[in-house]
Amino acid sequence: MIQKLMSxxxxxxNFKPITRIEVENPKLVAQFYHEYLGFCITGxxxxxxxFMLQFNGQIFLIGxxxxxxxxxxxxxxxxxxxxxxxxxxxxxxxxxxSPLQNNTFSVxxxxxxxxQFLKE
Numbered sequence: 243m244i245q246k247l248m249s250x251x252x253x254x255x256n257f258k259p260i261t262r263i264e265v266e267n268p269k270l271v272a273q274f275y276h277e278y279l280g281f282c283i284t285g286x287x288x289x290x291x292x293f294m295l296q297f298n299g300q301i302f303l304i305g306x307x308x309x310x311x312x313x314x315x316x317x318x319x320x321x322x323x324x325x326x327x328x329x330x331x332x333x334x335x336x337x338x339x340s341p342l343q344n345n346t347f348s349v350x351x352x353x354x355x356x357x358q359f360l361k362e
Contacts, residue, residue, distance in 0.1 A: 261300070263318060263354040264307040265353045268293055272304045274352045278335045280328075298323055298362070321362040328359060 249317040265271045271295035281302070292298035293304045297320055322328045329342045332349065339348040345361035 259301075260294075260303050261318065262303045262305060263316070263355070264305055265355075266307055267353075268304045268306055271351065271353050275302075275304070279332055279349075279351075279357070314334050317354065317356045317358060320357060320359045322359045325359060325361040 243330040263271070268291050268312050272283055272295060275295055275297075276283050279297070281297045283293055284301075286292070287294075290304045295302045295304060299323060302321050325347070326342065329347050333341075333347075336349045336351070339350050339356055341347055346358060348356050348358040351357055
């Protein structure tokens with residue numbers, strides 16, 4: 243049994259980190275990310291009011307804000323494989339915080355978060 247556990251610990255895992263975004267209204271923010279930014283909604287948990295989204299292989303969990311005293315806005319980083327394509331696809335749909343320069347741009351989401359897109 244110990245030998246099996248040791249061999250399992252040597253396996254490489256394909257787990258990707260999940261970025262958690264806490265907001266007042268997870269459903270509204272998930273719809274915004276899907277409709278305006280092109281994120282794919284990959285799961286919903288109605289009981290906990292959480293939505294799982296995916297963008298360029300990155301996984302994001304949109305959940306209910308745990309405390310009324312938590313930060314009102316955050317800076318959230320996204321890696322983009324095609325930064326120019328992503329920029330021109332969304333620049334007319336959302337409020338820009340900074341235009342495309344040096345392979346990066348940022349927008350402001352419906353919750354006041356700054357979403358910074360960086361070329362991967």
